[in-house]
Amino acid sequence: MEYDKTKYKIWTWNNPVMLHWIINPGLAINELLLGQRVPKTMLIEKGSLKSLQERTKIPCPHCGTLHSGLKWSTSNNAFKNWFGLYCDNCGKTIPCLTNFTSLLLLGLTFPIWILFKDKWKRNWLLKQPDRYKNLDLENVPNPFEGYGWVRQGLYWGFFMYVFMTVIFPLIDDEGITLGKTLIGIPFWIIGGLGFGYTMKLINGKSKPKTQTN
Numbered sequence: 224m225e226y227d228k229t230k231y232k233i234w235t236w237n238n239p240v241m242l243h244w245i246i247n248p249g250l251a252i253n254e255l256l257l258g259q260r261v262p263k264t265m266l267i268e269k270g271s272l273k274s275l276q277e278r279t280k281i282p283c284p285h286c287g288t289l290h291s292g293l294k295w296s297t298s299n300n301a302f303k304n305w306f307g308l309y310c311d312n313c314g315k316t317i318p319c320l321t322n323f324t325s326l327l328l329l330g331l332t333f334p335i336w337i338l339f340k341d342k343w344k345r346n347w348l349l350k351q352p353d354r355y356k357n358l359d360l361e362n363v364p365n366p367f368e369g370y371g372w373v374r375q376g377l378y379w380g381f382f383m384y385v386f387m388t389v390i391f392p393l394i395d396d397e398g399i400t401l402g403k404t405l406i407g408i409p410f411w412i413i414g415g416l417g418f419g420y421t422m423k424l425i426n427g428k429s430k431p432k433t434q435t436n
């Protein structure tokens with residue numbers, strides 16, 4: 224599909240934000256457990272002072288609708304999008320990127336899920352229209368605004384800590400060690416704050432250009 228390049232910046236896999244989604248192994252959790260997905264193409268409105276979230280448009284390649292990115296903000300349908308982003312105009316799904324670690328995990332566990340995939344997808348599709356009926360696209364809070372990034376970052380850090388130091392070693396047979404449990408605390412606090420601050424920068428309102436004269 225062709226998009227109006229004078230109006231939009233076009234983000235595909237080679238944009239840094241999109242590449243980060245593909246490369247960061249931690250995001251496999253967001254994808255596989257939470258069902259958070261990033262579409263393969265995003266359009267970012269140019270020359271607007273609104274936040275990135277508000278400037279993002281997500282095109283449906285099947286029917287051409289330009290959806291507001293706010294449909295998939297955390298107060299709307301950010302999660303449970305395991306099979307892609309549902310287009311409430313044509314009922315098809317908008318193709319998404321796949322995180323590299325997710326891809327590996329899906330490849331390794333393929334004999335388990337392949338039998339159920341079609342049934343799961345059918346059930347998932349049936350549930351979608353209802354999820355898009357009463358979306359509020361006007362009052363969407365930015366969870367990273369002000370000092371929100373600290374809280375969001377610490378949530379994420381805590382989640383990663385539990386996953387990486389407790390759940391993962393149990394699966395991996397490595398066992399939980401006191402050393403790792405202690406080192407994990409400062410590691411994921413710093414990691415979490417880094418994540419929160421990056422999200423604040425990404426989601427923030429763009430500053431008006433300062434005039435030079």
Ligand SMILES: [Zn+2]
Pocket residue numbers: 283284285286287288310311312313314315
């Ligand atoms: Zn569509």
